[in-house]
Amino acid sequence: MTPSVPPQQPELIEEIARLRDRRNAVILAHNYELAEVQDIADFTGDSLELSRKAATVEAEVIVFCGVHFMAETAAILAPGRVVLLPVAEAGCPMADMITPDELRAFQAENPGAITVTYVNSTAGIKALSDVCCTSANARAVVESLPADRRILFVPDRHLGEWVTRDLERDVVFWPGFCPVHQRxxxxxxxxxxxxxxxxxxxxxxxxxxxxxxxxxxxxxxxxxxxxxxxxxxxxxxxxxxxxxxxxxxxxxxxxxxxxxxxxxLVCANMKMTRLVHVRDALLHDRHRVTVEPGVAARARVAIERMLAVP
Ligand code: SF4
Missing domain, CATH: 3.40.50.10800 (NadA-like)
Known part of the structure; x- marks a missing residue:
């Protein structure tokens, strides 16, 4: 029978377990991560499930095996914890499709509109938003908003179009997309x-x-x-x-x-993290993800408004 991990991996897995205990850490892995990483994680889930978990775990250190915006969300929801992203370059092309300056200009072109932001976005974008949403609750979030107000939906046009397709709402979509799902x-x-x-x-x-x-x-x-x-x-x-x-x-x-x-249908960014990166994150405290407190406070308001939607 073919072993599920190469011969050098068992020692690495044991070393990660020792370091995790020594540092009082928890390892979170997104569903799109490599199987070797999902297998050693304490929790596996989508970005919001993992952020919620980050907010409630008692560990001092959170190793977030995912992409940058997810680790940022964990840092926003779990202030005071050390949040580590094992591979600093692991980003999300969709989250990077809108910058704070672009969102400010979009809002200026649509005065009075409500900005609804998918959680797959940077902390800077969340901080400029009225309310966040996930793919699971985007429709409920839109339906919770006053019917006479225009909505700006960012950054994922496809999610926005799907959840509002049969709603009589005035929605303007930012032309962002996930390059993997768009394929x-x-x-x-x-x-x-x-x-x-x-x-x-x-x-x-x-x-x-x-x-x-x-x-x-x-x-x-x-x-x-x-x-x-x-x-x-x-x-x-x-x-x-x-x-x-x-x-x-x-x-x-x-x-x-x-x-x-x-x-x-592979997200290259989600496949960057290997076991050796998880080990090095715990060993060398890399790579710390922090969010400027003012940005974090405003972003938290948009996330909490989302969580309040039934
Ligand atoms: S799968 Fe798409 S949305 Fe998710 S991290 Fe990769 S590029 Fe971003």
């Missing part, structure tokens, strides 16, 4: 359906609107987990999201056949 095309789904006619097609709302409309279900990460829990054993599921999610879903339902919707 999925309606033709990909058609081809897979021809190949697997009995399959269920499940996609993330960061996909383009025609892809969402062609799917059987459009779900956030948490929604995907709930949805697959209901499927009969042996069902084939075509998944329109980052391939790392297959690992998480397959652990929950080993009796399903999970197939990516298209080729190359």
């Amino acid at each position: 999925i095309l309606p033709e990909d789904l058609r081809r897979k359906r021809d190949q697997f006619p009995a399959a269920v097609v499940l996609v993330h709302p960061e996909c383009d609107l025609p892809v969402c409309e062609a799917a059987d279900f459009v779900e956030s990460t948490g929604g995907m987990l709930r949805r697959i829990a209901e499927l009969p054993a042996g069902t084939t599921v075509i998944l329109g999201t980052e391939v790392g999610m297959i690992n998480r879903l397959q652990r929950a339902r080993p009796d399903l056949v999970l197939i990516p919707a298209g080729p190359d």
Whole structure:
């Protein structure tokens, strides 16, 4: 049988466990991280689940295996803790598609509008926003806002278009997108359906609107987990999201056949972190992520408004 980890990994895993105890640390890993990292993490989840966890854990050090904006959100929600991002270069192209100056100009062009910001955004953008949202609650957040006010939805145009598609709302979308989910095309789904006619097609709302409309279900990460829990054993599921999610879903339902919707659905930034980086983060205290207190306070207000939406 092929070992699941190369021979040098068991020593590394033990060293990480020792360092984690010595530093009173917790290791959080996003669903899109490599399996080797997910396997040693204390908690695995989407960015908001992990941020919530960061806010409630008692550990002094949080090793956030994900991308930069997620570690920033953890630093905002867990003031006083040391937040470490093992690979400093792990960023999110979508979060970087809008700068604070661009958002200020967008707001100036739309006076009186309410800014709704997807949590996949930098702390500087959250701090300029009225309310945040996740892929799971974006629709509820929009519906909670006064009907006569224009909404600026940033930075993910696809998520915004999907959740407001049948709402009578005045929404202006920032033209940002996730380059990984944008790769999925309606033709990909058609081809897979021809190949697997009995399959269920499940996609993330960061996909383009025609892809969402062609799917059987459009779900956030948490929604995907709930949805697959209901499927009969042996069902084939075509998944329109980052391939790392297959690992998480397959652990929950080993009796399903999970197939990516298209080729190359890999977020390179989410695959940068290896076990050696986690070890070095704990050993050398790298790379500390901090958010300027004024920015953090304003960003926290936008996040807390989101959390208050039923
Ligand atoms: S999968 Fe997309 S949204 Fe998530 S970190 Fe990668 S580029 Fe950003």
